[in-house]
Amino acid sequence: MNSNDYQFMNFNLAIVAGRLTRDPEIRSLPSGQTVTSFSLATSRFYKDQNGQQQEKTEFHNIVAFGKLGEIASSYLRKGSLALIQGHLQTRNWQDASGNKKYRTEIIADNLQLGPRSQELQSPSLTPYEQPKTPQQQSKTIAEPEIPIIEENDDIDVKDIPF
Secondary structure, eight states: OOGGGGGGGOOOOEEEEEEESSOOEEEEOTTSOEEEEEEEEEEEEEEOTTSOEEEEEEEEEEEEEHHHHHHHHHHOOTTOEEEEEEEEEEEEEEOTTSOEEEEEEEEEEEEEEOOOOGGGGOTTOOGGGSOOOHHHHHHSOOOOOOOOOOTTSOOOGGGSOO
């Protein structure tokens, strides 16, 4: 085997499905590109040595760029279910004290939205009309006009926002 044979053995894929632990935060990079970040909690259930059901929760930092980040910011809120497919990336920096810090994140390549929560199914408000705090309003991009498709409506491909 030579070194070229190993180039095909690299694989970096992360798939997580869970609930958001905070509302997505959207901002712009100096280049003008938008970036959205949020945290997702996933739980694993297992039985311990005594046969008791246990739960272990992990927290994942998610970063989505461009249109994917804008969609996440528009449709996801704290508590929303989402499935994220992406790749792991670790970045590092020095804090104010000169200590080196590391943060491993999942850079989202694909996003699948979970079902709408009860809060968003209020008959008086659509998901796009839900009240936001002033802090959320200053961080988000204007939300697109996207039609709501009711459960019994026929779905037309041109009605899908992405």
